[in-house]
Amino acid sequence: MLEIEGLSVRYGAVEAVGNLGFTVPKGSITVLLGANGAGKSSTLNAISGLAPSRGRIALNGAELGGLPPEEIVRRGVALCPEGRRVFPSLSVADNLHLGGAVHAKGEELARRTEAELDRFPILRERYHQKAGLLSGGEQQMLAVARALMSAPRLLLLDEPSLGLAPKVVEQVFGLISGLRTQGITILLVEQNAERALEIADHGYVLQSGALVLSGSGRELAESPLIRDAYLAG
Amino acid sequence: MTRTRRMLTLCTAMALCGWAAVGAAGAEEVTIGLATGQTGGLAPFDQPSLAGFRMAMDEINARGGLGGTYMVTLDIKDTRSDTGATVQAAQELVAAGVKFLITPCDADPSIAAGQISQAAQIPTMTFCGTTPTITDAVGDYMFGSYPADNGQATLLAQHAIAKGYKSAYILKSPDSAYTLRLPEYFAEVFQKLGGTVAGEGSYSLGQQDFAAEVTKIAALDPQPDVIMTAAYEPDFPAFLKALRGAGVTAPILGSDGIDSPTTTGLGDIANGIVHTTAGFPTDGSPLGEFYAKYEAVTGAAPETVYVATGYEIPYILDAAVTAAGTMDGPALRDALANLENVPVLTGSVTYKGTNRMPLRAITLVEIQGGARVPVETATPDPALVPAP
Amino acid sequence: MDFFLQQLLNAVSLGGIYALLALGLAVVFSIVALINFAHGELMTVAGYVLFVCILYAVPLPIAVVAAIAAAAVAAAATERLAFRPMRRADPTSLMLTSFAVSAILKVLFQNGISARPKPVPLPPDLSGTLTFGPVRLGTVPLASILVTCLSLFALTLFLKRTVMGKAMRAAAEDFQVLRLMGIRANRVIAAAFALSGMLAGISAALWVAQRGSVDPLMGFVPVLKAFVASVIGGLGSLSGAVAGGFALGIAEVLFQAYLPDAALPFRDAFVLGFVVLLLLWRPDGLIPARTGRRS
Ligand SMILES: Nc1ncnc2c1ncn2[C@@H]1O[C@H](COP(=O)(O)OP(=O)(O)O)[C@@H](O)[C@H]1O
Numbered sequence: 001m002l003e004i005e006g007l008s009v010r011y012g013a014v015e016a017v018g019n020l021g022f023t024v025p026k027g028s029i030t031v032l033l034g035a036n037g038a039g040k041s042s043t044l045n046a047i048s049g050l051a052p053s054r055g056r057i058a059l060n061g062a063e064l065g066g067l068p069p070e071e072i073v074r075r076g077v078a079l080c081p082e083g084r085r086v087f088p089s090l091s092v093a094d095n096l097h098l099g100g101a102v103h104a105k106g107e108e109l110a111r112r113t114e115a116e117l118d119r120f121p122i123l124r125e126r127y128h129q130k131a132g133l134l135s136g137g138e139q140q141m142l143a144v145a146r147a148l149m150s151a152p153r154l155l156l157l158d159e160p161s162l163g164l165a166p167k168v169v170e171q172v173f174g175l176i177s178g179l180r181t182q183g184i185t186i187l188l189v190e191q192n193a194e195r196a197l198e199i200a201d202h203g204y205v206l207q208s209g210a211l212v213l214s215g216s217g218r219e220l221a222e223s224p225l226i227r228d229a230y231l232a233g
Numbered sequence: 234m235t236r237t238r239r240m241l242t243l244c245t246a247m248a249l250c251g252w253a254a255v256g257a258a259g260a261e262e263v264t265i266g267l268a269t270g271q272t273g274g275l276a277p278f279d280q281p282s283l284a285g286f287r288m289a290m291d292e293i294n295a296r297g298g299l300g301g302t303y304m305v306t307l308d309i310k311d312t313r314s315d316t317g318a319t320v321q322a323a324q325e326l327v328a329a330g331v332k333f334l335i336t337p338c339d340a341d342p343s344i345a346a347g348q349i350s351q352a353a354q355i356p357t358m359t360f361c362g363t364t365p366t367i368t369d370a371v372g373d374y375m376f377g378s379y380p381a382d383n384g385q386a387t388l389l390a391q392h393a394i395a396k397g398y399k400s401a402y403i404l405k406s407p408d409s410a411y412t413l414r415l416p417e418y419f420a421e422v423f424q425k426l427g428g429t430v431a432g433e434g435s436y437s438l439g440q441q442d443f444a445a446e447v448t449k450i451a452a453l454d455p456q457p458d459v460i461m462t463a464a465y466e467p468d469f470p471a472f473l474k475a476l477r478g479a480g481v482t483a484p485i486l487g488s489d490g491i492d493s494p495t496t497t498g499l500g501d502i503a504n505g506i507v508h509t510t511a512g513f514p515t516d517g518s519p520l521g522e523f524y525a526k527y528e529a530v531t532g533a534a535p536e537t538v539y540v541a542t543g544y545e546i547p548y549i550l551d552a553a554v555t556a557a558g559t560m561d562g563p564a565l566r567d568a569l570a571n572l573e574n575v576p577v578l579t580g581s582v583t584y585k586g587t588n589r590m591p592l593r594a595i596t597l598v599e600i601q602g603g604a605r606v607p608v609e610t611a612t613p614d615p616a617l618v619p620a621p
Numbered sequence: 622m623d624f625f626l627q628q629l630l631n632a633v634s635l636g637g638i639y640a641l642l643a644l645g646l647a648v649v650f651s652i653v654a655l656i657n658f659a660h661g662e663l664m665t666v667a668g669y670v671l672f673v674c675i676l677y678a679v680p681l682p683i684a685v686v687a688a689i690a691a692a693a694v695a696a697a698a699t700e701r702l703a704f705r706p707m708r709r710a711d712p713t714s715l716m717l718t719s720f721a722v723s724a725i726l727k728v729l730f731q732n733g734i735s736a737r738p739k740p741v742p743l744p745p746d747l748s749g750t751l752t753f754g755p756v757r758l759g760t761v762p763l764a765s766i767l768v769t770c771l772s773l774f775a776l777t778l779f780l781k782r783t784v785m786g787k788a789m790r791a792a793a794e795d796f797q798v799l800r801l802m803g804i805r806a807n808r809v810i811a812a813a814f815a816l817s818g819m820l821a822g823i824s825a826a827l828w829v830a831q832r833g834s835v836d837p838l839m840g841f842v843p844v845l846k847a848f849v850a851s852v853i854g855g856l857g858s859l860s861g862a863v864a865g866g867f868a869l870g871i872a873e874v875l876f877q878a879y880l881p882d883a884a885l886p887f888r889d890a891f892v893l894g895f896v897v898l899l900l901l902w903r904p905d906g907l908i909p910a911r912t913g914r915r916s
């Protein structure tokens with residue numbers, strides 16, 4: 001579904017990602033692993049159009065490179081950014097409605113909002129509260145729900161389990177598996193390699209902006225590099 | 234080829250004829266420098282002054298130049314109303330050898346520029362600077378042309394006494410010499426003539442909010458007979474509206490800064506305001522004829538009397554050049570300083586016996602029904618005019 | 622007591638205008654980190670439109686609407702022509718650009734219209750006074766209070782109820798994420814400028830009603846007040862701008878009312894001293910802006 005070839009991301013003199021290539025098959029969960037600063041977020045941001053990049057980024061054969069973020073989300077690619085980044089002074093309702101801003105019709109927006117509130121009942125309870133007052137886990141739910149509001153075909157998730165309580169982490173991973181069954185393709189960036197590889201079909205490991213390892217979820221989980229680096233113990 | 238050559242010959246011949254004609258009249262080319270604010274804060278004063286100045290200079294050139302001898306080229310520099318830029322412009326103009334320098338309608342840049350031309354012995358005149366200390370702050374080459382603050386204040390104080398006002402409230406702003414000193418000169422003369430000052434208020438230039446100040450005036454008991462201020466736009470209209478809104482009915486005396494269509498556009502609340510002006514055009518008067526001529530030439534009547542006072546300057550200079558027979562600095566300075574009763578649009582101008590701020594007539598007008606009505610025109614009594 | 626009540630009313634009237642002015646700056650600053658010093662010239666544009674309308678006897682309500690619309694269009698035009706090409710520039714360059722825009726507009730007014738003030742005479746019934754018990758209020762200050770309240774109410778509705786309003790609040794917190802939602806950056810920014818222009822137009826109508834004229838340099842003092850007010854309130858915070866506007870208005874009026882005569886010429890110094898004290902107490906302003914992460 002998503003093909004990436006020769007991708008590089010530079011911030012001035014710093015090259016965050018260099019000559020990266022990988023693919024995300026339709027209907028899969030693909031996971032991108034790597035230490036802090038490896039270039040994972042930069043890769044997702046490049047796909048979404050937030051980070052300036054060179055190379056080929058193709059969605060079902062159509063080039064995305066060079067399009068602004070506003071256009072890319074209209075092509076069916078939604079990013080749930082690192083650190084949740086909900087709009088704190090806006091209500092849960094407003095956060096969701098902005099997430100669905102690509103829908104021209106009011107009824108479509110209402111239908112999608114209902115669907116997300118069904119998926120995340122806690123957001124229904126908090127519907128009129130300011131997003132900034134939600135707990136970390138609730139904010140993460142809101143961030144995912146907001147990204148889903150645009151009805152994406154490909155969902156990019158940047159460290160959705162970061163800073164959450166173990167129980168909530170479980171909930172999040174359960175949710176991600178559930179999304180795949182609904183036909184949404186997922187590219188997941190995670191530090192929690194163990195949990196991520198359990199649900200992943202494919203995985204790639206980044207180091208200093210370059211690919212060092214790839215394979216199925218199971219292969220990676222068993223590779224010595226991953227075991228040493230992430231799955232301590 | 235032949236054609237070009239013939240053209241060239243023709244042109245040369247014509248040029249030679251022209252040269253000969255000028256030579257025959259004994260004309261000399263001189264340059265006058267103008268370092269004035271054509272943009273920025275002084276543009277409302279310097280722009281109209283320049284318009285009048287150029288018109289007069291063109292007329293004088295057309296009839297043979299200053300003193301019938303000196304054909305004038307103008308070197309006009311825009312100072313953007315910045316004192317530093319005025320100094321720079323003055324330096325360049327002095328270096329270029331101008332014979333006479335015009336400075337902006339404001340004391341600070343005029344003094345700064347004047348100190349440069351003073352050192353180079355070049356007579357210098359401020360367009361419509363009214364601060365009477367300008368000339369002494371620079372020296373014997375610096376001249377004013379416009380009715381000075383202390384003269385305006387004297388006439389206003391005499392008018393107040395004649396009207397029977399016993400107590401006056403004065404409103405001043407420390408932000409400029411004009412808005413601070415003119416009311417103070419007024420108070421000085423008013424007290425000398427037997428009046429008392431019932432109170433003083435203060436405002437910041439451009440503040441526009443007078444609600445707090447007028448509430449204080451409204452609370453005065455007894456109310457002053459008259460309120461005097463040198464505030465001008467945008468402060469004056471805002472002050473007047475607030476004052477009348479607070480229920481204060483005391484009459485108002487103002488200075489030439491409110492000689493503007495804005496004041497007459499204020500409606501009924503402006504009725505009864507008396508203010509000074511450099512001149513009021515009446516039908517058949519020289520100023521009235523000038524207004525008509527200006528409109529005929531440019532298509533629009535002058536927006537302000539500064540056009541007329543700018544127009545007067547070349548004629549004042551012409552009188553001095555005629556008397557001196559030269560444009561050399563020291564001689565021209567002496568001739569200017571000795572001018573007496575030079576007829577100008579608004580009356581006459583005298584420098585003899587002054588500190589080079591001219592003795593000249595000032596007009597008082599009263600606002601009635603959206604129009605200005607002349608009250609009187611008089612030259613302030615030098616014995617009453619406060620020392621600068 | 623009556624004196625105090627009257628002065629309080631005066632302070633509210635002045636503070637309201639300052640609040641509108643500061644809001645105009647804050648709306649744009651919150652989204653593009655630009656302190657738009659050309660805001661004052663937007664007011665001047667509105668002032669000249671009022672002048673022309675009144676010259677041709679256009680009814681006052683239509684004239685005011687035309688003036689507000691003109692300022693909004695002018696704001697959007699400066700965004701398109703001057704600020705959009707500088708979109709990626711740092712805040713300092715943006716601010717310098719706004720100084721340049723301001724200077725260019727002033728020269729255009731001076732040389733294209735007139736260096737002299739143009740009178741904007743208001744209908745005579747607008748110079749009346751109303752008496753409420755011990756206090757009196759002129760029509761224009763009363764209109765200032767009403768218009769300020771109405772504008773604040775309408776602005777709140779716009780920001781809370783409309784998609785564009787929500788988008789503008791969101792943009793102030795996290796512009797990048799807003800773009801991820803498919804909301805077009807250019808539209809939000811253009812709308813913010815237009816809204817800022819409308820606020821400039823409304824304040825201009827009140828400001829001109831007070832002064833009775835419009836001149837090329839008219840915008841300087843109000844933009845200065847707006848800047849001080851928005852710094853007091855917290856740069857880029859909308860509720861801060863309102864709080865800062867009222868704080869400045871109240872400080873100015875009360876110092877003018879209660880300083881002893883000898884100290885009156887230094888009123889502005891007292892006001893600025895008060896501003897410095899406020900900032901020492903709350904360095905980020907009364908109601909600081911929630912700055913979005915722009916990583
Ligand atoms: N906006 C930016 N400007 C400059 N450098 C950046 C920026 N974002 C990320 N980087 C740098 O790029 C590298 C990769 O960062 P990032 O993609 O965030 O890594 P990861 O998400 O894998 O932790 C890091 O060295 C980081 O410091």
Ligand SMILES: [Mg+2]
Pocket residue numbers: 037040041042082
């Ligand atoms: Mg990251």
